[in-house]
Amino acid sequence: MKKLLISLIAVLIVACNSDYYIAPTDSHITFENIKFFRTPVHSESNPFKYRLSYYFDNGKLCRWMELDSLGKVMTDYICEYDKNWKQTGARYREDSATDFSIERVRFENDRAKVTEWIDSIGNVYYTMTDFLNHEDKTFRAEFKGDKIHGYDSTFYTKQGFTKRIFFTNTKGKVFNDRTFKYDSINNYDDWVGRKKIMNDSVMEIQIRETYYDSNFVTKNGIFYQGILSTGELSENVFSFTKDQKQFFQTRTSDWDNQFGYLSKKINGLFTESIPFTVLDTIYNGAISPNGNKIIFCLKKQKGPQVWLMEKDEDNWLEPFNLTQHSKIKGGYFYWLSDNELFFYTPENNGDIVQGKLENNHLTIIDSLPNLNTKSGTEFSPYVDKDKRFIVFTRYIEGDTAQQGFFISYNLGDFSSPEWSSPEKLTRLPYGWNAYFINSESQFLYTNGDDIISVPSTVLNLKI
Structure with a gap:
């Protein structure tokens, strides 16, 4: 014994x-x-x-x-x-x-x-x-x-x-x-x-x-087990505010109809995940860097419809239909700033694009042709705050080499990026919702069940 x-x-x-x-x-x-x-x-x-x-x-x-x-x-x-x-x-x-x-x-x-x-x-x-x-x-x-x-x-x-x-x-x-x-x-x-x-x-x-650290990760890599990763529902997408003190996520037992949850950090800890009851079921969404907006999509027969909800002091206002107003469909959003986003559109089986949000009007400013394929699905981007790189998920049916996380490096500068040909992050399994926190020392993603965390050194990034 x-x-x-x-x-x-x-x-x-x-x-x-x-x-x-x-x-x-x-x-x-x-x-x-x-x-x-x-x-x-x-x-x-x-x-x-x-x-x-x-x-x-x-x-x-x-x-x-x-x-x-x-x-x-x-x-x-x-x-x-x-x-x-x-x-x-x-x-x-x-x-x-x-x-x-x-x-x-x-x-x-x-x-x-x-x-x-x-x-x-x-x-x-x-x-x-x-x-x-x-x-x-x-x-x-x-x-x-x-x-x-x-x-x-x-x-x-x-x-x-x-x-x-x-x-x-x-x-x-x-x-x-x-x-x-x-x-x-x-x-x-x-x-x-x-x-x-x-x-x-x-x-x-x-x-x-x-x-003894502030990572809150179990030995097998589960992030905030029992709080943000429940073990009972499937964790789909998540996002943080810029100060990483608010956390928005969607979870579900039915992928087409998911529920939003909002968590706030108190004394260094996300204490509990509260249902975001002002929203009905959605498909996925993300909170803005300042915490005053949530962009989300609803899965419809005509494609993913994009909606925006804004906060007025302590109250959330009625959602606004961006697809109807801007004629753009999409989902799997990442806010780079409070008016610049990267997200998925259903074009070519699924592409990543760069968009701009001003006065409740969403426009696409870059179709990011170097990142997208005609036959595959690219979605769920994460963009470094200095635009040094983009990490996203690609899925091409029947081709395991083209399934997983990919990274593209910026060969230009912040104002005029030139994105390199994407490379697969081979040390990661398939998943989505790439996200870096804690000064980019901690890499998070979801495998569809839990939110998983690994040290960013595992990725061997060329930065």
Whole structure:
């Protein structure tokens, strides 16, 4: 058993030394992923569940989720704080519920934290009181409904890791007694491997991925797993504002009818993905650099119809039909600036063009002939802010060499670009919605299921 645990941890370390690993830059965890394995384990064992935790840039816990073996969310818990970062409550949901339930948190004193579960009419129906040690960790918890049901007792190691937990009912009988043995600790003094032991038997092996950067990427490359990549719906297109503090995406279980979602970064973290209810179903769309416009398309029999929605202070106005006004069809948009776009048009089975948007009128200013083919589909462009290169997706039926991400370099300058013959980015699988973030150090795309992230160094760009 010990050899197998060591081998599992070794696999994790090897993965973290690959091209897809980004070294820690800070001392507190920003994101973690705990994988739970039932025993006995073997080389083909897969986790039976996962626990993801996201932290604000001040180290406070924002949100945790438990996922089943297929990545479906079983429990989702979002913390709420006051302006002094004292927890005031939480929202949570379980067993695929769509609506959140409410917890209310208050402190009787510095060493007693009271959590109250609230019913649909606002009444408290259950209470847990955590008694805290000098490190603000629970050493005893009291559970009370109409009467006291019992207590949890928690003990810690010298490093502050959980050593033992058990429940005692009001008659003194002990239940669910479990201990934890730690087998591996990283350079930041955080545990990365432990055993869960009950009745002198190892019941689980738990492997913990810890991250200290602002990339929020799992070992297998999923970006914001459980938040921006749900694992339950298909992630299609996404875009950021210029300051990368707002994130618009479409997701679906029906490709022709997708729903928009908007996320905002709070204290260094995209905390949750909120349905963009002012829009009905769309096909795809993108948010403008200043965050005040969303351009989107609807899939119609006569081709993709382009619409524009603008924001007036805090309110979104009625959408405007750009196709009707400008006689242009398209989709898969990328905003280079607040009035310059690159996008897909249905010409020649699908071409990329450069457009200009002024006074609710969309015009094509460059058909980009060097990028497009007559028989293939080119779509979903990303353009470097200095126009040094364009990355886009090409698909030609039956020709795998012409399926995937392609890059074209600017041989001219910003005002008079000359685009080179496209080259395939061979280290990437097929996908679309190329996007660079974090000073172009992080490359994102979608594979149709999740948003995937890799370090941009993997691409070997000639810049």
